Amino acid sequence: MKYDIQKVRNIGISAHIDSGKTTLSERILYFTKRIHAIHDVKGKDGVGATMDSMELERERGITIASAATFCEWKGHDINLIDTPGHVDFTIEVERSLRVLDGAILVLCSVGGVQSQSITVDQQMKRYNVPCIAFVNKCDRTGASPDRVISQLREKLGHNAWAMQIPVGLENDHIGVVDLITMKAFYFDGDSGDDIREEEIPADLLEKAKEKRDELIDAASLFSDELTEVILEEGEVTNKMLMEAIRQGTLLRQMTPVFMGSAYKNKGVQLLLDAVTTLLPAPPDVSNEALDLDNAEEPIVLASETEKPVVALAFKLEDGAYGQLTYLRVYQGILEKGSTVINVRTGKKIKVGRLVRMHADQMEEIDKVPAGMIGAIFGVDCASGDTFADPSLNVSLTSMFVPKPVISLSIIPKDNKAQINMSKALNRFTKEDPTFNTFVDEETNETIIEGMGELHLEVYVERMKREYKAEVETGKPRVAYRETILQKAEFNYTHRKQTGGAGQYGRVAGYLEPLEEGEFEFVNNVTGGAIPTNFIPACEKGFKACMDKGPSLEFPVTGVRVVINDGASHAVDSSEMAFQAAARGAFLEGYAKAKPTVLEPIMKVVVETPSEFQGNVMGTINQRRGMIVGSSDEGPMSIIEAQVPLAEMFGYSTVLRSGTQGKAQFTMEFATYRQVPVSVMDDIRKEVEELKKKRGK
Template sequence: MSKDLSKVRNIGISAHIDSGKTTLTERILFYTDRIHAIHEVRGKDGVGAKMDSMELEKERGITIQSAATYCNWKGTEINIIDTPGHVDFTVEVERALRVLDGAVLVLCSVGGVQSQSITVNRQMTRYNVPRIAFINKCDRTGANPMKVTEQLQEKLELNAHMLQMPIGLENDLEGVVDLVTMKAIYYDGDNGEVIREDDIPAAMQAEADEKREALLEEVSMFSEELMEAVLEGGDIDQQLIWDAIRKGTLSLDFTPVLMGSAYKNKGVQTLLDAVERYLPCPTDVTNLALDLKEDEKEFAVTNDPEDPLVALAFKLEDGRYGQLTYIRTYQGTLTKGDTVFNSRTGKKVKIGRLCRMHSDEMEEIDSCGSGDIVALFGIDCASGDTFCSEDISCSMTSMHIPEPVISLAIIPVDNKAQVNMSKALNRFTKEDPTFRSYVDKETNETIISGMGELHLEVYTERMKREYKAEVEVGAPQVAYREAISQRAEFNYTHKKQTGGSGQFGRVAGFMEPMEEGEYEFVDNIVGGVIPREFISSCDKGFKKAVAKGSLIGAPITGVRCTINDGAFHAVDSSDVAFQLASVGAFKEGYMKAKPQILEPIMKVAVEGPTEFQGAIMGSINQRRGMIIGSMEEGLYSVIEAEVPLSEMFGYSTVLRSLTQGKAEFTMEFANFKPVPKSVGEELIKAFQEEKKNS
């Protein structure tokens, strides 16, 4: 019997650090009877929240890996992925949103829209994910859901409107007023499990009427029936309002705002009602795949369980059960024992075990259908692979993977650590596309690259704990780039005579800077002065030259190489000759094009008490930072700046001592900019010194 897909929701819970995502997920699992006791993220009982299963997560009180679970709410099956808030683990959010149909954007009622809220919202928009906003922590001092809703409209440019009003705030938070049903909702019992509806408190009635009128005016834009009912006056059917809100949410033109306090067990059940009522089911979302048999022509997957299978592997995890591959099925049915086809490798894969994940626990199942998020056991594949039936060959559109911005050298202390380190690196690079590792040819050191200091710190810690690989960590290295600043011409002849046939190739043209993209090759050869078969050799040669600049040996970016003349020899010209001629031509033109060093600039947001605002700004200015803006929100201020990554190492320690541990900062990659002349000279000097020594 096929399942009713209108009763399935695939949702992600995303937010800025410390907004209460994991606490909210813990309450959702409790109210849906998936767990029978509530544990806190930093609880004194040492158990920790269900979704933070890794030892490091329990210790630090942060989410590092996204964790999947599922539950049932009033007959609707909800698959949930709890994602990290730190920008260093942004790929976890990226790949979760790629396979989810809807999301809950959690906001702190005091902090409001913070830097990572903006990043997460941008990721939701990239994948067209409809969202509900949940303003959490309404029990905290300084809570102001009204202000947070205004920030959603101004900072995130969302058409966000409150569906609820809080009854009391801070320590007096009692419940919420539902502006659709016009009832007061209270959460009674030891853990808020008893929901009690009552009349709206008399003191709030006028404000509730006013807010409901504004809400109806807004959502009636999505329903003609509702608009007519509003114009006629009198009682309005609740279902009409719910349908209009759903329509606006699915089209991404409206964002419902709910509120409560997950920690104080208030507002969670009404959020679950909203998930079921407003967020899309698998059939409400159009997912595209590329037909590999027909020139990658796009087609929409059907969600039909009878159609050929299409499933996407979006996350790999090497846990206590071996390699787990998380997949989302888009159409067809997958049964234990089936043989499926990996469209990237072209290999057949037999499905031995199929299971549903509940954080770190595994529940065996026999089959899964369209819209399910499940895990396969013991399958060799990569993140982003598409599995399909043998009679179709298709690939789901891939996800956005940001480039690493920071590197560290890691040195194993002995041979045993070397072996264990290799195992760990193999696993981590397979699991996390933003984590890279390679061996530096010159120094023979193992270099790991990632999204930030915390990202690499977590992986080195995991090497020690999970693999017993004791490693020493070298100084952080910044991913510099080189770029040209003006147009320059080249005309280079490569000639080599070694007895017998030699090597000959002449390449002429020019290079110029380009604003977007890393490298482009333009072929303007006419009259066959360079034969067709050697044009690709020229491109290969330029690519080799671009891989390593001559200022500090960093990759060259933003360069367009155009060839418009050349010469060849009937006997001595070859693929190798033209590759070498292009390398020589590039080197000849490069120094004429006034090359410069570019450094990664980070967008930094520092939040702390207003009394430390001057000290924070001073610390940013000392780091060659440029302050973009600052906002004061009561006793707290937020300072946004752009700072070179090379100046941000160790900033967390400095910030703690400056602000008595009361401030925190987040940073994410913004762009590359030229380094100041003095810094550039130092980098070149250090590079030449290193070259001489090696």
């Protein structure tokens, strides 16, 4: 069978927690004959969903790591990636979207556009990924696809149009009406395998005609041919309409909306048809690389198999046979036995085993052509590395990696746990760029950092299960920052006289708050008061002070240092002397510049039944939270707030007990803000106690 790149689709499924992403992937695998039985996500039948291959994922009923699989539908090859919904695993979504050409945005017909849907949508925007929407759970009480479509327009700014209307909602949801073919589709049999096509029920005919006209109007913006036919009052063919909708979708200027219920096996096959007809093939998407030989000039990669190979490693996994590296090939063919170069390290790599993944199972293949996703074994590389033909020196741009906001100390129980813990940490930090680890020099504790409580909790749990590393965890610590509030001058002379040449350097200027960014160094020295060759040493000295604030030892951020004067000595001045002078100058200026502490503020969104709304608002206020807004979506209340991370530890337990377990919340990092005076005193006390402990 000849490889046809036009018949390849690389798609991802992304959505808010519990919108049904993994259930939908499970149904897609079933209908494309990749699996022969459907299993429940929550693992009630003891098996769990195919894509949630980790034991922990099955227990919790959530997706932690994105899983890749491959399936075929009506002659098309579909590479599918199921991504997590939790904000803590946001990097999994980022890295998947980086290599996808299109996506399915899944929305719950009751919850509609939720907080995480907004985050996922922003990520799609960042990588310019065209998407189609699927309104899932139309069988649930309170389902309203029309409300979801209007939210897509208002909250996300999508030009969303229904491609279908449901036949019955809630318990009566039995099928959908397709507005292109103007036929009603029903899904019969135990698993919805038998599709029955009938005329539209009489009571829905008017509505269907009206919605089809709206769809034609919206699509006419993307096709001159269609506009002409409408003006001449000719007949709009299905092919013409689909072509126009596809154009709008590829430009990200139109979002076609499909509906159904993945759990009840309704509407999934029609969604698969939409993936093959509306979402882009690899050549429809322009992919750029940076030419490293030519000042990082962007060059467009051609999705052609004859060109030299360029591939991106977007995800790493430590398997039983060594490191497994997921690759997306953008140009050329990656063949078994061929040689490629890792552009970042310059190392040549001979491609050994090539496999195609299906969740945690794999099949051997000989080559991965342009546009496809595969995996290679035993190659030492990092997430985001580019592999290219030795004749090319190009790099694919890296991903956006958010900084960690929370840390935790972990202590192994014995020597065996220590060895296993370091193995686990080594693997996890390699696989997940948002998970960091380091040893605190002063307390000698191992500290892990991540995106949230759940993020760290999952890794600690994985250490215990997968590596048998028994560890105890300390109290979570917040990533505080220090900054200054006003301008302050400094004029510092560093003098040290020992036997032989001494050290001498004078640095003068001022510090001031910086609106955007972490650190800026400005050199306004004139007349050679400080020789030019010592200026970098001054900058180095100032920069070194940013790692630890003089008062509370948190990293310093938002400072501009301007030097405008100084003095040097013909014999005694050296780079070391000016670094020391810069450090002294920083301490002098910093003390006068009103230093303060900043704390991470989280955007928290709570979904609760309306009767508990007052209770929930109370719990947020107690935690120094600021309520930004609240809205009612059917029987549920959505409360948006900004709360300091320090106050959010253990919030899930408080929320569950205050709402009979019916409320849930998501949180993600929003910004850094100054801490109130009373809290500042508590932080000071904490730091003092830590210092005393170290003193012992």
